Amino acid sequence: MPSAYASLSLPLHCDDHKTIARCISLVENNVAGTQEFLQHLPAANTPVIGITGPPGAGKSTLVDALIAHWVKEEKRVAVLCVDPSSPFNLGALLGDRIRMSQWYNHPHVFIRSLASRGSLGGLHPHIMEIADTLKSAGFDYVVVETVGVGQSEIEIAGLADCTVVVLVPEAGDEIQTMKAGLMEIADVFVVNKADRPDADTFIKHLRQMMAPAFARTSAAIPIIKTIGTNGTGIDELSEGISLALQQQHHTDRRYWLLADKAWHLLQQRVMKTYNKATLRQALQQLPREQINLYRFVAEYLKSHAPTE
Amino acid sequence: MPSAYASLSLPLHCDDHKTIARCISLVENNVAGTQEFLQHLPAANTPVIGITGPPGAGKSTLVDALIAHWVKEEKRVAVLCVDPSSPFNLGALLGDRIRMSQWYNHPHVFIRSLASRGSLGGLHPHIMEIADTLKSAGFDYVVVETVGVGQSEIEIAGLADCTVVVLVPEAGDEIQTMKAGLMEIADVFVVNKADRPDADTFIKHLRQMMAPAFARTSAAIPIIKTIGTNGTGIDELSEGISLALQQQHHTDRRYWLLADKAWHLLQQRVMKTYNKATLRQALQQLPREQINLYRFVAEYLKSHAPTE
Numbered sequence: 001m002p003s004a005y006a007s008l009s010l011p012l013h014c015d016d017h018k019t020i021a022r023c024i025s026l027v028e029n030n031v032a033g034t035q036e037f038l039q040h041l042p043a044a045n046t047p048v049i050g051i052t053g054p055p056g057a058g059k060s061t062l063v064d065a066l067i068a069h070w071v072k073e074e075k076r077v078a079v080l081c082v083d084p085s086s087p088f089n090l091g092a093l094l095g096d097r098i099r100m101s102q103w104y105n106h107p108h109v110f111i112r113s114l115a116s117r118g119s120l121g122g123l124h125p126h127i128m129e130i131a132d133t134l135k136s137a138g139f140d141y142v143v144v145e146t147v148g149v150g151q152s153e154i155e156i157a158g159l160a161d162c163t164v165v166v167l168v169p170e171a172g173d174e175i176q177t178m179k180a181g182l183m184e185i186a187d188v189f190v191v192n193k194a195d196r197p198d199a200d201t202f203i204k205h206l207r208q209m210m211a212p213a214f215a216r217t218s219a220a221i222p223i224i225k226t227i228g229t230n231g232t233g234i235d236e237l238s239e240g241i242s243l244a245l246q247q248q249h250h251t252d253r254r255y256w257l258l259a260d261k262a263w264h265l266l267q268q269r270v271m272k273t274y275n276k277a278t279l280r281q282a283l284q285q286l287p288r289e290q291i292n293l294y295r296f297v298a299e300y301l302k303s304h305a306p307t308e
Numbered sequence: 309m310p311s312a313y314a315s316l317s318l319p320l321h322c323d324d325h326k327t328i329a330r331c332i333s334l335v336e337n338n339v340a341g342t343q344e345f346l347q348h349l350p351a352a353n354t355p356v357i358g359i360t361g362p363p364g365a366g367k368s369t370l371v372d373a374l375i376a377h378w379v380k381e382e383k384r385v386a387v388l389c390v391d392p393s394s395p396f397n398l399g400a401l402l403g404d405r406i407r408m409s410q411w412y413n414h415p416h417v418f419i420r421s422l423a424s425r426g427s428l429g430g431l432h433p434h435i436m437e438i439a440d441t442l443k444s445a446g447f448d449y450v451v452v453e454t455v456g457v458g459q460s461e462i463e464i465a466g467l468a469d470c471t472v473v474v475l476v477p478e479a480g481d482e483i484q485t486m487k488a489g490l491m492e493i494a495d496v497f498v499v500n501k502a503d504r505p506d507a508d509t510f511i512k513h514l515r516q517m518m519a520p521a522f523a524r525t526s527a528a529i530p531i532i533k534t535i536g537t538n539g540t541g542i543d544e545l546s547e548g549i550s551l552a553l554q555q556q557h558h559t560d561r562r563y564w565l566l567a568d569k570a571w572h573l574l575q576q577r578v579m580k581t582y583n584k585a586t587l588r589q590a591l592q593q594l595p596r597e598q599i600n601l602y603r604f605v606a607e608y609l610k611s612h613a614p615t616e
Binding site: 038256269 | 348563582
């Protein structure tokens with residue numbers, strides 16, 4: 001059957017940025033034929049590297065430096081920048097992005113910005129599909145960069161083969177280090193702007209806070225000091241990422257990750273047979289004071305058997 | 309049919325703390341008979357008030373002061389404290405809790421701590437059911453307090469009729485005010501520790517950041533200055549909460565909230581017919597290099613038609 005994908009030259013190749021960009025737009029909008037396209041994606045071993053952390057930690061500067069490092073090694077890199085679609089921090093993020101602009105026309109670097117749509121604090125609803133599309137094109141690395149806000153940091157851990165959490169030594173460092181969400185997803189910690197005077201104290205605190213976690217895991221999570229603006233520590237970071245990826249290769253964690261992703265896709269497909277708007281309409285026909293949601297859902301399920 | 313609920317004196321009454329505590333334990337553990345119990349809960353109009361914000365903002369001190377305020381008005385109050393079950397911030401949170409301990413034996417105040425289980429950064433998986441159980445007991449207010457970490461702040465907005473976001477003027481205030489997640493869920497803002505010298509500057513920044521949101525909503529979100537430790541601003545906060553609850557009474561928002569909750573329950577029930585462990589086992593039988601998740605899920609769905 002003819003679909004929008006039929007006009008693309010497939011399978012994708014990492015040097016054909018134009019086709020990749022068009023293909024991502026199709027996937028992003030879930031046009032007819034997308035499921036079929038995804039089901040025929042060639043298998044790929046490209047690792048997905050998640051980069052996250054609080055606003056102002058210097059994530060984009062780091063990604064910029066990592067791209068430079070990999071390009072020098074003749075690698076092909078794809079970068080997905082996910083911007084929370086909140087009006088509040090748009091300005092700051094756009095400022096960040098400008099730092100990466102030198103790569104927009106490089107033949108070995110593909111960059112795409114995505115706005116997180118709808119889902120408050122989450123990544124883009126089709127981020128997994130878009131990342132898989134990029135993987136199939138044969139890049140050496142797919143980087144997903146997102147500010148650690150709301151549930152995006154949890155989603156990125158489910159998406160990435162290696163999650164890098166970027167922190168920065170600050171007066172308000174307590175808030176950052178207490179952010180349990182960021183703590184638990186890190187495969188690699190980066191302390192950026194490590195030339196600040198309180199960097200070593202910050203790292204000491206970080207190690208102390210991580211101490212309880214050592215009991216659970218076999219290896220300590222590496223903490224890498226960087227200065228994104230002048231490239232200090234980027235070699236070590238690249239090595240740390242490679243090491244983390246190799247270690248996972250031999251563990252079961254990737255299957256757990258895959259199962260999480262599969263569960264997410266399964267849920268998406270199963271719930272598509274139900275309609276939230278219809279559910280709300282049914283609710284709105286009841287006087288609010290008398291609603292027992294548990295009974296309502298039980299009855300709704302009986303009368304709305306899924307018919308695919 | 310006899311169930312653990314049969315031994316309880318139902319319906320619950322807000323003064324019978326012992327029965328309420330036992331009942332919550334049953335709901336928390338989802339013992340046999342829970343669905344039936346929930347489906348027969350009497351309707352209740354008790355508002356649920358969510359209190360959230362970053363660690364160290366003084367949420368527990370504020371809740372403590374709010375309890376004192378309501379107790380003086382002869383109100384009955386139930387408080388659910390949700391602790392992220394991360395090992396990292398346990399100490400700090402337990403420290404907070406001690407401040408509320410004067411209320412543990414008060415006949416008009418019921419307090420229960422819940423550890424968020426499993427779901428990283430989320431609230432307790434059965435928080436909605438537990439809150440509904442408390443509502444049915446005829447309390448005047450049900451307060452849910454949680455630290456704004458990970459996705460808990462998004463979940464609390466789906467649970468509460470009124471969400472109070474507590475902030476504090478700090479050197480690292482930028483990080484807080486940039487937290488888009490907290491921004492978008494607030495019905496009432498509290499700037500606690502308002503006697504700090506930079507409080508007014510902080511509030512000015514907050515108003516500026518909220519400006520784009522004014523375009524979308526009819527009314528500005530109130531910002532209330534408090535000093536939790538000496539009770540300053542608690543009258544205003546209580547009034548602000550009442551006002552926010554009244555306004556919602558006349559809007560459609562409660563139906564949207566209800567539909568969100570119903571959708572969540574529906575998803576829980578529908579997905580119960582699938583098993584994540586089985587899914588993972590099926591995945592593990594495949595060589596990882598050859599897995600196409602989209603095809604896998606499509607085939608899994610075909611061979612695992614739900615049978616309830």
